[in-house]
Amino acid sequence: MPRLLVFGDSLSFHGPDGPCAADEARLWPNVAAAALGGSVDLVAGFGWTARDVWWSLIGDPRVWADLHHVDAVVLAIGSMDTLPSPLPTYLRTGLRYLRPDGLRRVARKAYLAAQPKLAVAMRGRPTVLPSKLTVHYLDTAVGALRILRPSLPIIGMLPGVHRADSYGRVHTARDGAAAAMASWAERVDVPLLDLPAVVGEHVLSGRGNPDGMHWGWEGHASVGKAMAALIGPLLVPDAGPGAP
Numbered sequence: 001m002p003r004l005l006v007f008g009d010s011l012s013f014h015g016p017d018g019p020c021a022a023d024e025a026r027l028w029p030n031v032a033a034a035a036l037g038g039s040v041d042l043v044a045g046f047g048w049t050a051r052d053v054w055w056s057l058i059g060d061p062r063v064w065a066d067l068h069h070v071d072a073v074v075l076a077i078g079s080m081d082t083l084p085s086p087l088p089t090y091l092r093t094g095l096r097y098l099r100p101d102g103l104r105r106v107a108r109k110a111y112l113a114a115q116p117k118l119a120v121a122m123r124g125r126p127t128v129l130p131s132k133l134t135v136h137y138l139d140t141a142v143g144a145l146r147i148l149r150p151s152l153p154i155i156g157m158l159p160g161v162h163r164a165d166s167y168g169r170v171h172t173a174r175d176g177a178a179a180a181m182a183s184w185a186e187r188v189d190v191p192l193l194d195l196p197a198v199v200g201e202h203v204l205s206g207r208g209n210p211d212g213m214h215w216g217w218e219g220h221a222s223v224g225k226a227m228a229a230l231i232g233p234l235l236v237p238d239a240g241p242g243a244p
Contacts, residue, residue: 002038002235004029005066007056008076009048011160016209016216019046026217029074031224036232041066047093049081049129050137057141072153072231073145075138078181079160079195081129082174084167086118087111089128116168124172131177135184142188153234155227156185160195163204164212191230198226 006012006029013020013027020027022042025034033040043056043063053075056063067073085092095111098104129137142154158178163169185192202208202219209215215223 002033002036002071002231003069004033004036004038004040004072004074004231005063005070006040006042006044006074006076007048007053008042008044008074009080010044010046011079011214012042012044012076014209014214015220016214026220028215028220028224028227029076031221032074032227032231035225035228036235038071041070044076047080047128048077050075050077050134050141051129053077054137054141057144067145067148070152071235072155074227074231075141075154075156075190077138078134078157078177079162081127081131081134082159082171082177083128083162084115084119084122084124084170084173085126085128086115086122112166116166119168119170124167124170127173127177131173131180134177135180138181139184139188142190151236153231153236154190155231155234156181156190156192158182158192158195160213161200161203162213163206166211166213169212191234193223193227193230195223198222 008029010019012029013022013024015024015026024030029040029042043060045052092111095104095108098107138156145152145154158181159174161174162171182192199215199219199222202215202222203212207216208219
């Protein structure tokens with residue numbers, strides 16, 4: 001019964017009607033685990049990027065424990081890195097700390113109104129995380145994982161696509177980031193799931209979540225099955241931490 005550890009963004013736990021608990025069987029990590037006859041631990045958050053994965057690896061004691069027992073790690077990350085971020089990320093993430101509550105609501109409403117207009121005006125740049133930094137954090141994470149568990153399979157994912165009005169339907173940085181990630185993955189021998197090839201039409205045709213970014217259950221099923229097919233041949237006995 002293989003055990004997977006999936007690091008993800010909201011694409012890993014957001015369904016057609018909104019976010020779901022991690023044990024929702026129709027979410028793609030659970031679909032993948034079920035297809036492999038195993039289980040999954042999901043470590044994820046809204047808007048997570050490769051940087052958040054690295055922070056989780058070095059700062060979450062639950063992850064430290066899981067890493068000694070899992071049979072594969074999936075870095076299901078990168079899609080949020082490529083989104084337009086015309087206003088600084090720290091400003092967006094810091095809105096929740098504004099007080100009083102009325103000021104926070106006004107500021108958030110203004111931010112959400114400005115974001116799609118600025119994304120169009122600035123042609124999708126800057127992004128939430130530049131592709132150079134996405135590759136840097138992924139590379140650092142993979143390096144650390146291979147020191148701890150040299151033979152542990154690690155799988156990644158190419159950035160998805162979107163038609164989200166909240167980002168002005170702009171995604172100009174996606175192709176360049178995908179190329180950079182693909183080049184890195186080939187260099188370090190990390191297989192990548194081609195997310196647009198699996199679920200792109202589902203999203204762009206409007207069959208996913210009405211927000212234009214997240215997926216319906218059809219999309220989750222497709223990604224889960226494709227990920228299981230990618231992981232299955234990589235599952236081999238692992239001698240454990242520190243093995244040569």
